Amino acid sequence: MSKVRILWLYDDLLDLYGDWANLLALTKGLDAMGAAWEIDHKSLGDPADLSEYQMVYIGPGKARNLEEAAKDFIGRKEEILAAVERDTVFLVTGNSRLLFGKSFTGPSGETIPGIGLFDYTGEETGNVFISDVLASPVFAPETMSYGFINRTAHIHGNDRDPLFTVAKGAGDGETEGETHEGNLYRNFFGTWQLGPLLVKNPVILKELLRRLVGEDFCDWNTTAEELALKLTLNEISK
């Protein structure tokens, strides 16, 4: 298996939470499969040739930082869209999803363009909204995942290519009981859910890795993760 190259985009700007552990879980999975990997860090103004990477990760950040990242990100629009279309794996969590919609209103009230992979728009509200979420990923509807939403921004009009069917907690809308959350388009995974998502949910981690390494995928022991998830699901389902 050739070395898996991962790009962590805006690792310095968009690093608000322990969400980076999605990469930790992912690389531990690669280790278990015996796959070599490398993570590159790129930020504002850094040249990055996306064709060199099999995966791109962007995490959540402070509203001001996201606004700054967006100004840089729009300059990478064509390259990012092309990478999505050639099935590069993307994991985009928290408010960095706003970069991929049509536009969003930032903390200063300014409308900031996104790269338009999706039709949704975003809005920074300044108010913290939190929710435990139980949901089924569209590729494994028989399974239940856990995620945690902690956001001050909202997404409006996200009505295609959902990643999750929500059973309990908040979806992409403002109201409890919203049916859908996130996006899965080709190998682009976008979600508000933290947890960190891939740590809490081995099913999602393994799906993402299958897409990342293809036939080289082989399973490994995630009993500890499954037990932790089961307890969480049981408590919330009560």
Add this chain to the structure above:
Amino acid sequence: MKMKLALLLGKILYLLGKPFGKSTNLPGELALKICPDMMGRFRFDGKVLAVTGSNGKTSTANMVAHILKKQGHAVAHNAKGSNLTGGVATTLLVASTMGGRVKQDFVVLEVDERFSRLIFRDFSPDYLLCTNLFRDQLTRNGNVDVIIEKLHEAIKPSVKLILNGNDPISGDLAPGNKRVYYGLGKTAQSSEKCRNITHDAKVCPRCFGRMNYTYYHYNHIGGYACAKCGYTNPEWAYTADQVDFATGDFTINGCRVHTDYKDLFNILNTTAAVAACTELGLPLEACCEAISTFVALKQRYDEFRVGDRKAVMILSKNQNPVSFDQSITHVLEREGEKTVVVFINNINHTGHKDTTWLYDIGFERLLGKVDAIVGTGPRAYDLAVRLKLAGFPSEKVRIERDLSQLKPVIDKTRGDICILTELYDAKSILEVISK
């Protein structure tokens, strides 16, 4: 008239509640209901100092009060960390005469950074000491930018700031206000690379340029310069230096100080307390002498024995990774064999099941340094996953979610017992372990 009634009822409630431990917040809350602008009606004979920040504000405020009292001054102070509006109001109404006059030489108010704008809506301190700003309880507080906005609403132009010259974030508070900095240069325990996962100043808080550090004390506290705009550590009026980590001796502006808590975090807080008292008008030498006799609150750091083993309770706050990182530093400083017991709860106050914050804590620093880690509490199995991903072999990790069953698990471990827990959960753990 409203003010007099508020003071009277507040004082009565305080006296009635005191034997039951119910007198810290309620009297102030009630008094504010009767007289909503009560805080603005107090008249202070002495200077008022507020102490805020993400971490260390209780200890630092206690140190300030200790120095002032040692020097023979009368001090009004919310000593027990009752730092929300009700607690501050209680402290002031108890200290005040029925005429609303606070006669103490000094008023030292620990203030929650989120509540600062409400607490200081109707009055203002003369000085504000901010120890640091970190990500802390993101589900409740929002991020550091949100906290800064709230502090900016609280800080009136007349307030003189006492700021941490090693913190690029809190050091840049209210740029128009008069200020004085304290700081600590590179020491033998500082590092060239950040030892922690949580680093809130990877980019410049002024211009988003990359921050270069020549040394780190801990997290984003250290020696920094922005590669883009040149923003760098300010000049310090109060400099800690010549730290001897074996004895706990160091100097502040050349004056000798001793501390039993030798980590960099505490040395900076001690320097902050001395800086504040010197700004309040006390001689530096007297401040340094007084602080050298300070003993931390038992609630924060408590040593005791369990059978023939030593044990220590180290306050580690829920969703506050820097607090846990500090606790890990305490553990690593202890000599000899040790076992770490970690209580991981759901999100405080809301009960949400999130454990993302565990990945902001550098548990990796304990690898190979402890006999075992025992995880307990509602989210103990999530801690097990965190430790697995950190690289701990499974035989080093013991999980017992049920606190009541913890004792036999701990009995099978070796060395000093270091308990990392939130204040709320400390008592129940102590009861179980001390059986």
